[in-house]
Amino acid sequence: AQKITQTQPGMFVQEKEAVTLDCTYDTSDPSYGLFWYKQPSSGEMIFLIYQGSYDQQNATEGRYSLNFQKARKSANLVISASQLGDSAMYFCAMSSPGGGTSYGKLTFGQGTILTVHP
Amino acid sequence: NAGVTQTPKFQVLKTGQSMTLQCAQDMNHNSMYWYRQDPGMGLRLIYYSASEGTTDKGEVPNGYNVSRLNKREFSLRLESAAPSQTSVYFCASRESLELNYGYTFGSGTRLTVV
Numbered sequence: 001a002q003k004i005t006q007t008q009p010g011m012f013v014q015e016k017e018a019v020t021l022d023c024t025y026d027t028s029d030p031s032y033g034l035f036w037y038k039q040p041s042s043g044e045m046i047f048l049i050y051q052g053s054y055d056q057q058n059a060t061e062g063r064y065s066l067n068f069q070k071a072r073k074s075a076n077l078v079i080s081a082s083q084l085g086d087s088a089m090y091f092c093a094m095s096s097p098g099g100g101t102s103y104g105k106l107t108f109g110q111g112t113i114l115t116v117h118p
Numbered sequence: 119n120a121g122v123t124q125t126p127k128f129q130v131l132k133t134g135q136s137m138t139l140q141c142a143q144d145m146n147h148n149s150m151y152w153y154r155q156d157p158g159m160g161l162r163l164i165y166y167s168a169s170e171g172t173t174d175k176g177e178v179p180n181g182y183n184v185s186r187l188n189k190r191e192f193s194l195r196l197e198s199a200a201p202s203q204t205s206v207y208f209c210a211s212r213e214s215l216e217l218n219y220g221y222t223f224g225s226g227t228r229l230t231v232v
Contacts, residue, residue, distance in 0.1 A: 033217035045208065045223040052218055091160060095217050104149050104168065104215040105176065108161040
């Protein structure tokens with residue numbers, strides 16, 4: 001079975017500073033994908049970044065980067081130059097290969113609430 | 119392009135009442151999913167539909183039923199609502215089962231059972 005763990009219920013960061021949100025995962029599948037989603041107070045789920053298990057380089061999307069350490073089974077999200085609009089809930093998620101009992105589903109962590117202070 | 123549309127956005131039910139949450143996607147995706155979101159527990163899978171005509175249970179299916187009416191629509195029914203079903207419900211679809219394809223989410227339904 002797959003499992004995603006986000007150990008930080010809440011994080012605080014000063015505007016313009018960088019912040020790292022932790023995510024560890026557990027799976028027996030050799031191939032998997034890792035996602036981060038942002039959920040602002042309005043409630044919608046916004047895709048941020050993706051990392052494949054066989055990708056050699058860490059994924060980056062603008063101010064977001066994913067610190068992927070396969071041996072440690074961690075996929076931390078790094079947000080550089082935090083902005084007030086980054087205040088939100090952040091979810092780490094993992095995709096499994098299609099087929100079988102986990103047919104294409106994403107498994108989500110518990111989430112981390114990030115608050116950016118001015 | 120509307121993406122995934124959920125209705126209603128808000129609903130209050132009395133214990134024992136029934137209701138159906140509607141979800142429709144216009145992206146021609148094969149796979150559709152229903153999740154519930156509760157504080158401190160992330161998103162948990164209720165039911166999913168890998169393709170038109172098929173449905174399967176997820177992690178927390180008790181108290182729910184689903185219907186994949188056609189390729190576009192995937193509804194979630196609460197036959198006899200309970201306070202424990204107070205939650206935010208998300209419908210999602212997925213273009214492909216390739217690992218690098220994530221979900222497109224609906225905007226959610228906030229359900230309160232009193």
